[in-house]
Amino acid sequence: DIQMSQSPSSLSASVGDRVTITCRASQNITTYLNWYLQRPGKAPNLIIYGASSLQSGVPSRFSGSGSGTDFNVTISRLQPEDFATYYCQQSYTTPRTFGQGTKVEIK
Amino acid sequence: QVQLQESGPGLVEPSETLSLTCNVSGGSINSYYWSWIRQPAGKRLEWIGRISIGGNTNYSPSLKRRLTMSVDTSKNQFSLNLTSVTAADTAVYFCAREGSTTEGRYFDSWGQGTLVTVSS
Numbered sequence: 001d002i003q004m005s006q007s008p009s010s011l012s013a014s015v016g017d018r019v020t021i022t023c024r025a026s027q028n029i030t031t032y033l034n035w036y037l038q039r040p041g042k043a044p045n046l047i048i049y050g051a052s053s054l055q056s057g058v059p060s061r062f063s064g065s066g067s068g069t070d071f072n073v074t075i076s077r078l079q080p081e082d083f084a085t086y087y088c089q090q091s092y093t094t095p096r097t098f099g100q101g102t103k104v105e106i107k
Numbered sequence: 108q109v110q111l112q113e114s115g116p117g118l119v120e121p122s123e124t125l126s127l128t129c130n131v132s133g134g135s136i137n138s139y140y141w142s143w144i145r146q147p148a149g150k151r152l153e154w155i156g157r158i159s160i161g162g163n164t165n166y167s168p169s170l171k172r173r174l175t176m177s178v179d180t181s182k183n184q185f186s187l188n189l190t191s192v193t194a195a196d197t198a199v200y201f202c203a204r205e206g207s208t209t210e211g212r213y214f215d216s217w218g219q220g221t222l223v224t225v226s227s
Contacts, residue, residue: 001168034213043201043217044152050210087152091205091212094165096142096154 002026002090006099012107017078021102023071023088032092035064035073038101039084048073078104109134111202111218119196119225125189129202129218132183136160140205141178141185142214145198153198157205158185192225199223 003026013019023033031051036044046055048064051071061076075082083106088099115127129141143155156166158176166174170189178185189196200223204216 032211034211036214043203043220044214045217046213046215049213049215050208053210055213055215089152089214094154094157095167096157098152098154100151 001095002029002092002097004088004090004097004099006086006088006102008102009100010103010105012105013078014107015078015080019075019078019082019104021073021086021088021104023066023073023099025069025071025090025092028068029090029092031067032090033064033066033071034089034091035062036087036089037082037084038087044087075104080106109204109216111204111216113200113202113218113221115221115223117222117224119192119223120227121193121225122191125187125192125196125223125225127187127200127202127221127223128184129186130182130184131204136178136180136183136185139207142203142205143176143187144201144203144214146201146220147195147198152201155187155189155200194225197223197225 007022033051035048038044047058052064064073085101085103110133112130119125140157142157146152158164173190175188199220201220202218203214206215
């Protein structure tokens with residue numbers, strides 16, 4: 001299985017801050033990397049697919065980058081609704097695997 | 108816009124079979140792969156497996172021995188059976204659609220999730 005690891009596991013930030021979360025794959029996954037946002041008690045929502053493509057309806061303050069084994073998602077100006085847990089996920093092969101999550105909390 | 112809804116028992120006894128169904132509305136079940144994903148409390152998401160409308164399946168190696176998925180295109184539903192459950196199978200179970208484009212493959216629609224507790 002391809003192992004996915006995220007850093008940091010959690011972070012505290014303020015509204016308006018720029019935030020970057022990192023994801024690393026245990027082997028080359030080209031750009032088959034997706035990012036999801038999950039609020040407590042809710043299903044995950046797709047925000048970035050193919051490492052850098054913005055899902056329809058997702059605000060442009062979200063952006064993704066990377067290829068191979070190292071990836072980032074950046075929120076340019078954090079909004080109150082962005083405080084949630086973020087997961088990366090590889091779709092290069094099955095079994096699909098997810099990172100352990102990064103919880104973005106209000107400072 | 109497609110909507111997914113999980114249904115099934117919220118409590119299953121140890122060693123019994125966990126059975127869940129996902130109803131797909133607002134769109135056809137044709138095309139796409141349809142997945143089950145679970146999340147134990149406070150833990151990461153775990154992909155269980157997927158099925159296509161042609162019946163092709165891919166299962167998580169760790170669950171493969173206990174897992175069966177099926178699809179009923181006439182009802183726009185797909186289902187999960189997990190046998191010989193233990194407390195480790197307690198989780199919120201999600202069904203999800205896996206879309207595919209030239210840019211990638213991704214879970215673009217999810218059910219709300221259903222909590223399944225394994226306990227006597």
